[in-house]
Amino acid sequence: MKSRIEIGVLYSRSGSYQLVANACHAGAMRAISDVNADPASGIELVAIERDPGGNIDRYAPLCDEILRQSSARHVVGAVTSWSRKEVIPVLEKSGAALWYACPYEGFEANEHVVYMHACPNQHLVPLLAHVVPRFGANGFLLGSNYIWGWETNRVARDLIADAGGKVLGERYLPIGETDVSRLIEEIKATKPSFILNNLIGTSSYAFFAAYADLARDDPHFGPERCPILSCNLTEAELPAIGAAGNGHLSVGPYFRDAATATDETPASSFEASAYASVMVLAKVLAQNPDAGFAELSTAFAGTSFATPFGSITVDPQTQHATLPVEIGRISELGFERVSHIERVAPDPYLSRYDRARTFGRARLKVVS
Amino acid sequence: MSRAAHIPNLGGARAFVLHRPHATVGAISRQLQAIGLEVVDCWPELPAEALAADFVFFDVDLGFDQQFPWPRGAAPMPTIALIGSEAPGRIEWALAHKADAQLLKPVGNAGVYSALLIARQSFAARRQLADEITALQQRVAERQTIVRAVTALSGQDGVDDERAYAQLRALAMNWQVSLEDAARRVVALTEKEAGLDQSHRA
Numbered sequence: 001m002k003s004r005i006e007i008g009v010l011y012s013r014s015g016s017y018q019l020v021a022n023a024c025h026a027g028a029m030r031a032i033s034d035v036n037a038d039p040a041s042g043i044e045l046v047a048i049e050r051d052p053g054g055n056i057d058r059y060a061p062l063c064d065e066i067l068r069q070s071s072a073r074h075v076v077g078a079v080t081s082w083s084r085k086e087v088i089p090v091l092e093k094s095g096a097a098l099w100y101a102c103p104y105e106g107f108e109a110n111e112h113v114v115y116m117h118a119c120p121n122q123h124l125v126p127l128l129a130h131v132v133p134r135f136g137a138n139g140f141l142l143g144s145n146y147i148w149g150w151e152t153n154r155v156a157r158d159l160i161a162d163a164g165g166k167v168l169g170e171r172y173l174p175i176g177e178t179d180v181s182r183l184i185e186e187i188k189a190t191k192p193s194f195i196l197n198n199l200i201g202t203s204s205y206a207f208f209a210a211y212a213d214l215a216r217d218d219p220h221f222g223p224e225r226c227p228i229l230s231c232n233l234t235e236a237e238l239p240a241i242g243a244a245g246n247g248h249l250s251v252g253p254y255f256r257d258a259a260t261a262t263d264e265t266p267a268s269s270f271e272a273s274a275y276a277s278v279m280v281l282a283k284v285l286a287q288n289p290d291a292g293f294a295e296l297s298t299a300f301a302g303t304s305f306a307t308p309f310g311s312i313t314v315d316p317q318t319q320h321a322t323l324p325v326e327i328g329r330i331s332e333l334g335f336e337r338v339s340h341i342e343r344v345a346p347d348p349y350l351s352r353y354d355r356a357r358t359f360g361r362a363r364l365k366v367v368s
Numbered sequence: 369m370s371r372a373a374h375i376p377n378l379g380g381a382r383a384f385v386l387h388r389p390h391a392t393v394g395a396i397s398r399q400l401q402a403i404g405l406e407v408v409d410c411w412p413e414l415p416a417e418a419l420a421a422d423f424v425f426f427d428v429d430l431g432f433d434q435q436f437p438w439p440r441g442a443a444p445m446p447t448i449a450l451i452g453s454e455a456p457g458r459i460e461w462a463l464a465h466k467a468d469a470q471l472l473k474p475v476g477n478a479g480v481y482s483a484l485l486i487a488r489q490s491f492a493a494r495r496q497l498a499d500e501i502t503a504l505q506q507r508v509a510e511r512q513t514i515v516r517a518v519t520a521l522s523g524q525d526g527v528d529d530e531r532a533y534a535q536l537r538a539l540a541m542n543w544q545v546s547l548e549d550a551a552r553r554v555v556a557l558t559e560k561e562a563g564l565d566q567s568h569r570a
Contacts, residue, residue, distance in 0.1 A: 092477060109402035110477045158374040318402045349481070351379030351404025 002044040003289050007032075007281065008066035008096075009047045010077025010087070015054015016176040016201035020270055021079045023236035024101050027266055027274030028076045035282045042286045045278070048072050056082055063087040067094040073292045074099060074285075076277050080175075080200070081105060081147045088112060097293035099281060101273035103232045103252065105151035106348045112293050115320040116280070117273040118253055120155050121347040123231040126325045127251040128159045129358045130339055131229060136193025137165025142183060142207065143198035145172040152198045152231060155350070162355040168192045173199060178206035184214055191220060197230045204233070205240045212244035223247025223329075234268035238333045245330040253309050253323035255335035266308050276307035276321070280314065312343075320346030376485060379404035381422035383484075386414050386435060387450060388427070392475050396425060396450075399480035421445055423484060425471070428462045429453050441466040446491035448483045450475075468494070510548035517551035520558040 009028055011021040032045045048070040052058035059078065066072050067090065075091075076099040078084040084100055091098055091112040098113045106119040139160050143149020149172055157167050168190035171183050180203070187195060199207055211228060215221040224247060233250040254269040266272035284291050284299040291299060300314040313322045325344045328335030347353070383400050387393050388411045397407045410418070413435050418424060422445060426435070429452045433440050441464055449467035451459070452474075462470070469487035471479050514536070522532035540550035 088477075107481065109399070111398065112477065155375065161374075317398075347379075347404070349378060349403045350375050351377060353375050353377060353379075 002036075002042060004044045004046060005285055005289055006046045006048050006070045006072040007278075008063070008070070008072040008075030008077065009049045010059070010063055010066065010075050011051065012054040012079065012083075013051045016203075017079055018054065018201075019237050019240060020102070020201075020232075020234075021054075023234070023268050023270035024077075024079060024274040027101070027271035027276075028278050030271075031275040031278030031282070035278065041282060043282060043289060045282065045285075052083070056080075056086060059083045059086040060090050063090045063098075064094070067096050073097065074281055076101065076274060076281070078102070081151075084113070085147070091293070095292060095294075097296060099274075099277035101270060101277050105148050105155070106350065107151065109318040109320070109348055111297070111319065113319065114277065114280070114296060114314065115318070115346070115348070116277045116314075117269065117321075118231070118251075118323055118325070119320055119346050119348045120152070121350060121353065122253065122323055122325050122344050123251045124152060124155055125159065125350070125353065125358060126339075126341065126344070127229055127231060127249070127327060128156065128163065130327050131194055131227070131249065132163045132165065132359060135225070135227060137163040138168055138193045139165060140168050140187050140190060140192040140195045141170040141198070142195060143170075143172050144175045144200045144203055146175065148200070148232075149198035153196065156196050159358070163359045165193070173203045175200065175203070177203050180207045180210045183207065184210050187211075187221070188214060188218065192226060194226060195228045197228050197233070200232070202240075204230070205237070208241045208244040208248070223249075233330075234270055235334060236268040236270055238330065241330075243332075246332065248330050249327060249338065250330065250335065251325065251327050253325065255326055255328040255337060257337070258334050272308035276305070276309060276312070279307055280305045310342075315346055318346055318348055320348055322346060376488075378484060380406065382406045382408065382420070383423040383425060384414060384418045384421045385409045386418075386424065386426040386431070387411060388430065392450065392473050395475040395477075396471075396480055399475075399478070403481055403484070405484075419444065423448065423487065425450055426465070426467075427452075428458050428467075429473075431461065431465075436465075440464055446484075446487035448487050466494070507546075507548055510551065513548065513555055514551040517554040517558075520554055 011025040012018060013022060032047055035041050036044050048066050050062035050066055052062050063075060066075060074097050078087060078098060078100055079102050081104050087098060088110055099116060100113055101116050103118040103123050137160060141153040141156055143153050153170055160167055169186050197204060220226060228248040230250040234252060235256055238245055252269040254272045256265060256267055266275055283305055288295060297316040300316040304311045304313050309323055322343050322345050325341040327338040329338050383405045385393055385396055385407060393409050400407045414437055416437055419437055424445060425448045427450045446468045449462040449470045451470055451472055468490040469483040471483050517536055518529055518532045521527060521535050522529050536550055537547060540547045543550055
């Protein structure tokens, strides 16, 4: 007889970043059904779903509702850092845990959160270390106007300075804004070596489209000379970008390998990470069905977990996953693998960041 | 001005937590270790090796001067006060120790990172200010020496005060020392040669 355990699922199935949220949702739901179908698992997971519909003010009340109206002590959910930060006080009050399956800007290690996607030493740092020697060190920084863009670009400013480059511009758009003409004008005028794109959802799609138009007028802005770099772009959003994405770069713990993919293979790292979150949670709950946030750190110590990222560990101290780091180049509706690093331990506070090691020497000047 | 290191490399830094064994110590240690610091907890005294610490967190509720291997307010590193009771006497005591940041108890899941950054910056600013004040005080104290040097130089034939001062400045530049140091040398030379014929001076 399997013990029945309720878990919360909190994703916005509509709104400007619904493609990402739906990818996460698909991964979580598939993992739940895989756990339930596995006769060896010993537990049956029941999803208690709520949909904030992309409205930031709905996250905290709906998370609270899950925790009050069901026996769930774990919630898989939240896409934006803003929404994660909205639900944290609810988790602290109720003694619950959030399983967070998206890349984020780092500088957080809350014991009520398990960080299952990349933090900056697993996305931005390796991405710029790869790009600077090949394209140059002068960047133009874009972001949606909230914490992900602000903080990721702040780290990028420091990295660019360490690499001997200049930040030629830094611009923010409100979430959902699709008028990117001014950004394009500024990029055209400043001719950077790369563009770091921390726009999300529809703003990001609009930017890719406008930048492809710019590249048609001026070959400097082709992806082979001045690529758009993203730390959160996956297959989930490529259909919305289309051919405008071709040749540009993204980093993540996983890109779908079309050559070896089966029906079971996650379509994106969001799906893979949400799937991994439920799988790790299921293993913890199978050991101890009553495990709450306070038991997680002990449960992670010395244990590895089978996930779509391979066998991974979760650092008991920071509750961040050790993950592979891949850089991919967009090719039609998928990514070609450009580089792959196995098992990068999380360093959410960049406490072990080393300028010389990241950029080869103390101050690298790239002559392009 | 050189660019400040923005990515705060706190990895491997050592923090001492001076607090009786309590859940507060656990909460602080957890956050510090997650950030990448080494943590040493101690009570009731800070050991001598705390002098080499990068940060010291100290309890205000039960703290007293003899716990520290330095005089009140003279900590050689950034310190963070752990305040539980907000009794005015205790806050006064924490102020006397010139804590660079504070953390209210009970300590939850956050707060340590911002306390570290605030403490580090305000400690650096405080130390820079203190160094500047010391340097200025030294210069003020040397005013009399400058007057004596100018008097000594203007004692020579046809040299008025203004020219003597200009001469002193030129000497300081030649010797590549501060005006005050140059004045001190001139005064010393003058005193040494006080018994000799002034006209033989170079």
